[in-house]
Amino acid sequence: MLSGGGPRPEYPRPKLRRPDWINLNGEWEFGAGSRPAFDRHIVVPFCAESQLSGIGEIPGDVVWYRRRFDAPKAERLALHFGAVDYRATVWVNDRELARHEGGHTPFSVDVTEALRARDNVLVVRAEDPLEDKTVPRGKQFWGRRPEGI
Numbered sequence: 001m002l003s004g005g006g007p008r009p010e011y012p013r014p015k016l017r018r019p020d021w022i023n024l025n026g027e028w029e030f031g032a033g034s035r036p037a038f039d040r041h042i043v044v045p046f047c048a049e050s051q052l053s054g055i056g057e058i059p060g061d062v063v064w065y066r067r068r069f070d071a072p073k074a075e076r077l078a079l080h081f082g083a084v085d086y087r088a089t090v091w092v093n094d095r096e097l098a099r100h101e102g103g104h105t106p107f108s109v110d111v112t113e114a115l116r117a118r119d120n121v122l123v124v125r126a127e128d129p130l131e132d133k134t135v136p137r138g139k140q141f142w143g144r145r146p147e148g149i
Helices: none
Strands: 026-032 040-044 062-069 078-081 087-092 095-101 107-110 120-127
Touching (some): 040 062, 078 087, 095 107
Antiparallel strands (some): 026 062, 062 120, 087 120
16 A cells, blocks of 8 residues: 555656646546546546555446646646556547557647646546457456466
């Protein structure tokens, strides 16, 4: 279990710290399906299947994350995602800004043009269709009993 009950808030590479960097890990609103109610909360960066996320189950092929944030003053502002499994769509303030495919690769989105100074709304839709055999799966096993290495 993590101390403090959530993800670490520190800058990931302290020697390269930027003064206007903010960490969006932590509690987000969460929903599943084609029209999410955002009636649950999830702890990012944990996947919904993890107990550490606060969800602890596979909620379906399509999940949604929503978070509000204030933007720091900057010439340009980018959101960096370590990975979103498998197809991601990103909106800021109801404006679609990016689509990304590849659940194992990082990507960045320039959000500058969509920002307000305060009360920005970030929404991420993640789709990982379990029946799509073209999506790389790795070594996941969907049973209750872990097996093998």
